[in-house]
Structure formats: structure tokens, C-alpha cells
Amino acid sequence: MMSVDLAFGENELLPAIAQDAETGEVLMLAYVTEEAIERSRETGEAHYYSRSGEELWHKGGSSGHVQRIEEIRVDCDGDAILYLVDQEGGACHTGYESCFYRTIGGETVGEKVFDPDAVYE
Amino acid sequence: MMSVDLAFGENELLPAIAQDAETGEVLMLAYVTEEAIERSRETGEAHYYSRSGEELWHKGGSSGHVQRIEEIRVDCDGDAILYLVDQEGGACHTGYESCFYRTIGGETVGEKVFDPDAVYE
Numbered sequence: 001m002m003s004v005d006l007a008f009g010e011n012e013l014l015p016a017i018a019q020d021a022e023t024g025e026v027l028m029l030a031y032v033t034e035e036a037i038e039r040s041r042e043t044g045e046a047h048y049y050s051r052s053g054e055e056l057w058h059k060g061g062s063s064g065h066v067q068r069i070e071e072i073r074v075d076c077d078g079d080a081i082l083y084l085v086d087q088e089g090g091a092c093h094t095g096y097e098s099c100f101y102r103t104i105g106g107e108t109v110g111e112k113v114f115d116p117d118a119v120y121e
Numbered sequence: 122m123m124s125v126d127l128a129f130g131e132n133e134l135l136p137a138i139a140q141d142a143e144t145g146e147v148l149m150l151a152y153v154t155e156e157a158i159e160r161s162r163e164t165g166e167a168h169y170y171s172r173s174g175e176e177l178w179h180k181g182g183s184s185g186h187v188q189r190i191e192e193i194r195v196d197c198d199g200d201a202i203l204y205l206v207d208q209e210g211g212a213c214h215t216g217y218e219s220c221f222y223r224t225i226g227g228e229t230v231g232e233k234v235f236d237p238d239a240v241y242e
Contacts, residue, residue, distance in 0.1 A: 003227035015136045015150055024145025026138055029201040037225070073230070075220040076213050080150040082221045092197050099196040100203045104158070106124035109194070 007079040008034065013049060016081040018059075018091060021070040027091035028099040030057075032081055037072070044069050046083050063119050065089035090114050128200040129155065134170060137202040139180075139212060142191040148212035149220040151178075153202055158193070165190050167204050184240050186210035211235050 008014055012034070018027040030048040032040075036056055039047040043058075046067035050057040060066030067085035074081060090113040092099040101110025129135060134152040141148055151169040153161075157177055160168040164179075167188035171178035181187030188206035195202060211234040213220040222231025 004223055004225055017138055017147055017150060019147055026140055026147065026203055029136055029138060029196060041225070071230075072225040073221040074223050074225050075150060076215050076217070076222070077220075080220075081225075082147055094197050096197070099198075099201075100194040101197070102125055102195050104125055104162075104193040104195050104202075109192075 004074045005078050006034070006037075006074065006081075007077060009079070013051075014079055014081055016048060016083055018046060018067055018083045018085050018087075020087055021084040022086070025098050026100055027067075027085070027087055027097070030059075037081065040069050040072065040083065046085055060088060063089065065091065065114075065119070067091070089119070093120065095119075125195045126199050127155070127158075127195065127202075128198060130200070134172075135200055135202055137169060137204055139167060139188055139204045139206050139208075141208055142205040143207070146219050147221055148188075148206070148208055148218070151180075158202065161190050161193065161204065167206055181209060184210065186212070186235075186240070188212070210240070214241065216240075 013031040016032040017029050033049045036047040036049050046059045048057045066088045071084040090097045095112045095114050095116040096110040097113045098110050137153040138150050139148040154170045157168040157170050167180045169178045187209045192205040211218045216233045216235050216237040217231040218234045219231050
């Protein structure tokens, strides 16, 4: 199904950036397997590989905060993926729209869009 | 100098996304060490770690296509970095503004902004 050669590393993972297709906000960085990319293309919703759970991860499968895929891009070396998505709710488990809600100096700059206690039991 | 704890892995690297601070375009994904982040903060220009060259990499140091740092963000788990930058020239060695200039289906969607033969000898 893929047309661009992907350079999966020894661990068969590639980093994948999710970006809000409309606002341009970078939402999160996670990892994908070839299977995760194929499932994203087939279902139209972002899939990743959970390194902690060691399994295919359908983002938002339990929280409802799915990411509808608008386009998938590949970088020049084929070793990174960019998901352009329409994010339902927020991307971050903390309730922020983006996982990148802090500066490196510790200042909160992101927007909180949901109450994690109400979403995750 | 850092305020947010970073979760460097066994290889002491973290993935770092560079995003154009003005247009929101995701420019590239590379890797950083703690030293690379510190040099970025000290100099105001993006530094990475070159995995192929196994050395600190001042992006644009030879091509002139530097990335002026406007802000550095950290994700929720402290295991990914976002550089918000003002990109001189283009980010990609192929001459495209962004390394993510192709869809996974192989369609070119990015904009070419310089001639790599004129920049890299």
C-alpha cells in the first residue's frame, strides 16, 4: 500500500508527529510500526505503537479523543512520519490540547481543553 | 539551566521537532542530546546531535540555513522536544522548505525554496 520507502530501524519503529491540520499546532510525538501506519490509512484514524504496552494503539480508542487522518507525510530520509489530523477533544492525557504545553523553562503555554478525571477512570 | 525534567533514553537522545514559529509548518525531525539543547539555548540557534556523524550538529553551520530559536517546548512525558524557529533558507538538504515534502503515497506537496547544488558543494 505504501509508495515511499520507509527506513524502519532495528526496533521496527519510526517517530510520528501528529499535527492539527487546521491550526498547525503540533499535538504529540509517538511511535509507529508499519502495521500502525497501515491501520491509520485503512481506518482513517491515527494508530501508533505503544512502547509501554507493547501493542498497537488506536489513539482515542478508549477516551474518544481520536485523530481523524487528513494526510500522512514522510520525511526526506523516510525515517519520520507526520500525521495531519483533525483532533477530537485534546491530544494529551493531561487534558491539554497538545502534549507540548510547557516551555523548557517550565512555563505553561498550552490550552487545557478537557478534564482528564472526567475522561480517564 | 533546565527547569523541566527530561527523560533521556539509554542512548541519551531525544527526538526534536523543528516547527516554523510563524507559519506553523513542521520542518524536520532530528535528535538532541542535553548538550545540543544547552547550545541551542545559549546561542539562540538550533543544535542537534548527528547520529551519522556522531557529533554535535549546528544546523545551518555550513549551509547558512540556520534556525533561530524562538521557543523550546517539552512534551508531557519529557521525552520529546519542540523547537519553534525562524528558518533561514530551507530546512531540508533536498532544497525543500520542510523535510516532510511528500505524502506517504509519493505525491510532492512541499515547496522547493533553494537549489541544493548551489548550497552544498
